[in-house]
Amino acid sequence: MFHQTPARSFTLAVVLAALVAYATFGGFFAREIVIEIAILAILAISLDFVAGFGGMVSLFHGAVMGLSAYGYSVLTAKFGIHPIPAAFAGIFLAASFGAAVAAIASRTSGIFFIMATLAFGQMLYTIIFKSRWLGGDDGMGGIPRFDASWIGLDFNDSLQFAIFAVFGIAVCYGIAALLLRSAFGRTMCGIHGNEPRMRALGVSTWKHKTAAFAISSAIAGVAGVFAAQHTQYISPELLFWTVSGEVLIVVILGGLGTLVGPVLGAAIFVLLKHEVGNYTDHWHIVVGLLLIVTVMAGGRGIYGQAEHWITGRSRKARESLNA
Amino acid sequence: MQNWISTIAVAAVLSAAGASAALAETTVGLLLPKSGVFAALGAEIDDGFMFALEEAGRVDEFTIVREDTEVKPPVGLAKARKLVLQDKVDTIVGVVSSGVLGAMRDFVHQAEVPLIVANAGNDHATGKSCSPYIVRVSFSNSQINRPMGEWMYEQGIRKIYTLAPDYAAGHQMIDGFAETFTAAGGEIVGGEFTPFGQTNDFGPYLTTARATNPDGIFVFYAGGEAIRFVKQYGSFDIKADVPLYGSGFLTSPLYVGAEGDAAIGVKASLHYVPTLDTPENNAFVAAFKARFDRMPSEYAVQGYDSARLLLGAIDAGATDRASIAAALPKVAYTGPRGPLEIDPATNNVVQNIYIYDTVKDGDGLTQKVVGQVNGVRDAVNGCKL
Amino acid sequence: MSDAAFWILQLLNALQYSMLLFLLSIGLTVIFGLLHFMNLAHGALYMMGAYIGISITSATGSFWAAFFLAPLAVTAIGAVLYFTLIRRLRNAGPMNQVLVTFGLIFVFLDIVRLGWGDIALGLDAPTALQGTTKFLSVSYPTYRFFIIGLGLVVMATLMTIVSRTQIGAMIRASVENDDMAAAMGINVGRLFFAVFCVGCALAGLAGVVAAPVFSATTGMGISILIPTLIVVVIGGLGSLQGAVVGSLIVGSIETIGAAVLPGVASILIYVLLAVILVVRPAGLIPARV
Incomplete structure (x- = not known):
């Protein structure tokens, strides 16, 4: 069950403020990093929505993000459609694909569900990779960013775009949190907890799972629109399963089922990769060891563990007061 | 290689600590894969590039900033932006995969930063998407x-x-x-x-x-x-x-x-075979072997020629991005691969292509050249410079 | 080449690839069935087998030394992992297992890069197995026959052990219900460790045996992971027969697809996976019903 606790709000505010500050004062490369973090964080929120609260872990969120990015890019760069409707179309495409896969795969669970999502994600990757019209592995360029001159902003400026991307995290987090607190979100958590019971209560679990994936995929689609606008060039690598694997790592690293943890995880993962990469070409080993240590230190992810300690201590404090 | 890099780094620090700090006049961004499937190629090109600077005794003239593309187009683009906007490099050298080149193309073109392509062979880069700022010294597919x-x-x-x-x-x-x-x-x-x-x-x-x-x-x-x-x-x-x-x-x-x-x-x-029997190549191979204790590959030569091209442009008086970009296509010399020039119509290299047979040589294998086509030049393929 | 010869060759190709997949997937599936542990680092152990095998061959000059020693070395690595990480993670939930074993993939990747470099390495088949052998009027590489034979021998041995021996009965009982098995006096902990070691040894064996055909690259551990997982999931987790059936299906689809429908070969396997999971959500032959 999801609670937007003060600790979570505080953590989110700190992370977002830190990202904005880093983008503003950290130089040009900091902005690239902040945008990279924002895209990964939005994708992580979308995955945590279904994996952390619905218990449905997927390995196709990268493909969903890529589908939206391709949808946006084809409409804007090939057909000259206005970026705003193109973005909605891309997000809708992602949501439809996610819902369709969930509907087909909802009979399976656990590792079988993961592998089913992997299968559909890889099919999509292969199709786009082989498509000459979409540029194959050469990718597509010439993708425009939103034109925000009507509110006096210029998204071709990397600082303004970075702050826009951080704003994107906040919006996606807000939507995910609101939905999780709604009756729909409570039902999803209920299905995760005990599916037969929810069915006995008259809930159509199949429809709920499908809807949950549609929402999650739409959020992943937002990440896709940001990704396409960030590089203004897209290639099929965006859809490859390792991207989905990386997001899953980020979610677990930050704290599965905490919603804010994955945002923190994304920031830590990207920063760590770049910082370690400055000193050695062998950043994999450092990140790998960190993943292992995180689990061995408690297994709730970085934010999850911190929350556990804090609530544990406050409970102890309460108990000692009562005594 | 790691040791060698640190040796260079130490040497660079020592010389910087000395009186020669002011010598570093040109900043070069080496954008190569250091992890991922092409890491070995990145290392070869890096070695070849540094070898040319050492051979000319001009390492001190350059500040080199290295970035890893991870063979991922978005990463390559982000790193290119960093090199241009933050490190203010005068030129970028490298790019192994065509995907990374495709992702960077519009950016370097608009930022008007010269890019010496040291591998990526995509025909379009010197064809329909050519740019006066992109000069390819490696080959086209x-x-x-x-x-x-x-x-x-x-x-x-x-x-x-x-x-x-x-x-x-x-x-x-x-x-x-x-x-x-x-x-x-x-x-x-x-x-x-x-x-x-x-x-x-x-x-x-x-x-x-x-x-x-x-x-x-x-x-x-x-x-x-x-x-x-x-x-x-x-x-x-x-x-x-x-x-x-x-x-x-x-x-x-x-x-x-x-x-x-x-x-x-x-x-x-x-476009290159280490057993080419020319005075230029024999000297190059002997020096490379003495330095690294292995035969140079075509990738090492691509890195080497990237540096030679850059040195040539600087010798012709180029000092900043615009003048380097203008001078690069005019550099021509005979190097390890034979005569080498840049085609002014496409900015792609014009070079000999060698046909070779792999033959037994004692315990190992070696390359025996059995055919040669001189001065192979690409068609313009829609390039407008 | 006659049509018949063409198809015999392609069937041999399919069988050869299936056997390599079997050697890899059997360890993964049995470890999951018994320990409920999803070891994503299994592919990394396969990679270690290949690289260690290449080093042993170049040090001793004998492929056969590598054939026997590399699986042992990989088992030793596996044993260290078992006592430091895996034993403690058995009850930590699948997400933590995914994170730790993914971390291990990263660690092994860089260990290989640091120890053996970035350039792919090859390994020569032993002299006795070089060249080709005639079979049903076709010439086929002797080493590939060796892989097929080895796979069949391992398959038969494991089937006999699981279905005919006391250890096999203990394993089957523990897969069914490990608490009950422990209550019946089976030392479940020791059994788990033994099975884990056998799984690691087979991954190492697959690595050293595959090296002369596939060569060794730093990406091999990650790229083999997906085909192996597909075999295990299609067959049904934790089941020996499932791994046999799964590897034959995947090996045949990939090979025959490459021969007949090369344009769509790369997508066929995922279509197959999706179809099987929709029709049989727990794989073809699940270990527990």
């Missing part, structure tokens, strides 16, 4: 293979089956070969593009290729796939019936050791 089509026809080969990985470079390599081979009168009796990066077993493809009874098989594979392909080809014992031809990356000196005897007799075309 079709450039390497066009001479092979004519040469093979002259050898009496008429029917060929082709194989390559199913991605842009694979298609361009095969198209380049097929264009001249069929124009000469040869016939492509069949061909397949194998799933890129996920083909472990080439057995099914080799079996299909043989069933078409060709005079030979022409393939493009590189890296781990090249080793796998050549070894599996060797294990089927079909060398006598269906000889193997290919793009020279197939039996590159970097991989031929791992391929072993299976590589013997494979004929391939490439």
Whole structure:
């Protein structure tokens, strides 16, 4: 069950403020990093929505993000459609694909569900990779960013775009949190907890799972629109399963089922990769060891563990007061 | 290599601590893969680049900023932006994969920063998407293979089956070969593009290729796939019936050791072979071997020539981005690969292509040049500079 | 080449690839069935087998030394992992297992890069197995026959052990219900460790045996992971028969697909996976019903 606790709000505010500050004062490369973090964080929120609260872990969120990015890019760069409707179309495409896969795969669970999502994600990757019209592995360029001159902003400026991307995290987090607190979100958590019971209560679990994936995929689609606008060039690598694997790592690293943890995880993962990469070409080993240590230190992810300690201590404090 | 880099770094720090700090006049961004599938190529190009600066005794004139593309287009673009906007480099050198080049193209073009491409062979980069700021000193995919089509026809080969990985470079390599081979009168009796990066077993493809009874098989594979392909080809014992031809990356000196005897007799075309018997190359190979204790590969030479090109531009008086970009295409010299110039119409390199046979040499394998086509120049292909 | 010869060759290719997949997937599936542990680092152990095998061959000059020693070395690595990480993670939930074993993939990747370099390495088949052998009028590489034979021997041995021996009965009982098995006096902990070691040894064996055909690259551990997982999931987790059936299906689809429908070969396997999971959500032959 999801609670937007003060600790979570505080953590989110700190992370977002830190990202904005880093983008503003950290130089040009900091902005690239902040945008990279924002895209990964939005994708992580979308995955945590279904994996952390619905218990449905997927390995196709990268493909969903890529589908939206391709949808946006084809409409804007090939057909000259206005970026705003193109973005909605891309997000809708992602949501439809996610819902369709969930509907087909909802009979399976656990590792079988993961592998089913992997299968559909890889099919999509292969199709786009082989498509000459979409540029194959050469990718597509010439993708425009939103034109925000009507509110006096210029998204071709990397600082303004970075702050826009951080704003994107906040919006996606807000939507995910609101939905999780709604009756729909409570039902999803209920299905995760005990599916037969929810069915006995008259809930159509199949429809709920499908809807949950549609929402999650739409959020992943937002990440896709940001990704396409960030590089203004897209290639099929965006859809490859390792991207989905990386997001899953980020979610677990930050704290599965905490919603804010994955945002923190994304920031830590990207920063760590770049910082370690400055000193050695062998950043994999450092990140790998960190993943292992995180689990061995408690297994709730970085934010999850911190929350556990804090609530544990406050409970102890309460108990000692009562005594 | 790591030790060597730190030696250079120490040397650079020491010299900077001395009186020569002011010598670093040009800032170069070396944008190469340091992790991922092309890490070995990145290291070779880096070695070749630094070797040219050392040989000229001009390491001190350059500040070098290294960034890892991870062979991922978005990462490559982000790193290119960092090099240009934050490190304020005068020129970028590197880029191994065509995907990364595609992602960076618009940015370097708009930012008006010269980019010396040290590997990525995508035909379009010096064709329809060419730019006055992008100069390629390595090769284009079709450039390497066009001479092979004519040469093979002259050898009496008429029917060929082709194989390559199913991605842009694979298609361009095969198209380049097929264009001249069929124009000469040869016939492509069949061909397949194998799933890129996920083909472990080439057995099914080799079996299909043989069933078409060709005079030979022409393939493009590189890296781990090249080793796998050549070894599996060797294990089927079909060398006598269906000889193997290919793009020279197939039996590159970097991989031929791992391929072993299976590589013997494979004929391939490439823009550089370490056994070229020219005074320039003999001197280069001797010095490179003395320095690194191994033979230079074509990738090392690409890094070496990137530096030579840059030095040439600076010697011609270039000092900043605009003047370097203007001076680069005018540099021409005879280096390890032979005469080398940049085509002013496309900014792609004009160079000799060598056809070589892999032969046994004592315990190891070596390359024997059996054919040569001078001054191979790409068509303009829609490039407007 | 006649049509018959063409198909015999392609069937041999399919069988050869299936056997390599079997050697890899059997360890993964049995470890999951018994320990409920999803070891994503299994592919990394396969990679270690290949690289260690290449080093042993170049040090001793004998492929056969590598054939026997590399699996042992990989088992030793596996044993260290078992006592430091895996034993403690058995009850930590699948997400933590995914994170730790993914971390291990990263660690092994860089260990290989640091120890053996970035350039792919090859390994020569032993002299006795070089060249080709005639079979039903076709010539086929002797080494590939060796892989097929080895796979069949391992398959038969494991089937006999699981279905005919006391250890096999203990394993089957523990897969069914490990608490009950422990209550019946089976030392479940020791059994788990033994099975884990056998799984690691087979991954190492697959690595060293595959090296002369596939060569060794730093990406091999990650790229083999997906085909192996597909075999295990199609067959049904934790089941020996499932791994046999799964590897034959995947090996055949990939090979015959490459021969007949090369344009769609790369997508066929995922279509197959999706179809099987829709029709049989727990794989073809699940270990527990």
